[in-house]
Amino acid sequence: MSRLTLDTSAYSAFMRGHAELRAALETAEQIHVSPIVLGELYAGFQGGSRRAENERRLLRFLSSPGVSITAIDDETAVVYAEILNFLRNAGTPIPTNDIWIAAGAMQHGLRVLTTDVHYRRVPQVIVECYAI
Numbered sequence: 121m122s123r124l125t126l127d128t129s130a131y132s133a134f135m136r137g138h139a140e141l142r143a144a145l146e147t148a149e150q151i152h153v154s155p156i157v158l159g160e161l162y163a164g165f166q167g168g169s170r171r172a173e174n175e176r177r178l179l180r181f182l183s184s185p186g187v188s189i190t191a192i193d194d195e196t197a198v199v200y201a202e203i204l205n206f207l208r209n210a211g212t213p214i215p216t217n218d219i220w221i222a223a224g225a226m227q228h229g230l231r232v233l234t235t236d237v238h239y240r241r242v243p244q245v246i247v248e249c250y251a252i
Contacts, residue, residue, distance in 0.1 A: 122148045123148070123149065123152070123229065124144065124152065124230060124233050124248075125151075125152040125190060125221065125228075125230040126152075126153055126157060126233050127157060127221050127239070128161060129252075130233040131181075133252050135177060135181075140250050141233060144233055150188070151186055151187045152230055154192070154220065155190070156217050156220045156224075157221060158189070161174075161178060192224060196220070197223075199226050199227050200219055200220055202223075202244070203219050204219050206242075206243075206244070207219070214242070218239065219242075222242045232246070232248065233250070235249065235252045236249070
């Protein structure tokens, strides 16, 4: 079963027509989106000139069959702390929001689709990193 979560860079690349990401999403049985990713996307939309169009496209994507928003709860917070401390001790930090996204992926057994290679520093999750 192909269960995926998108980070912000992957969603953006997908919306720009990235062929490999599109193929990965078309074959996925479940696609999860973290509220962290939604926050990053909405923040980007607010600063852009195509806010309404981007928000419509996101809502259409979120309403697609097999797409759901992943819950963040107290278990996610514990996993976040584990990943954060692992990365800190290894001397390989990544952006805080990406740790939250990785924590949700780890908690729910999801593969992370991204264009950000720094996710590979998180051995607790399976990462599919695509070049843009």
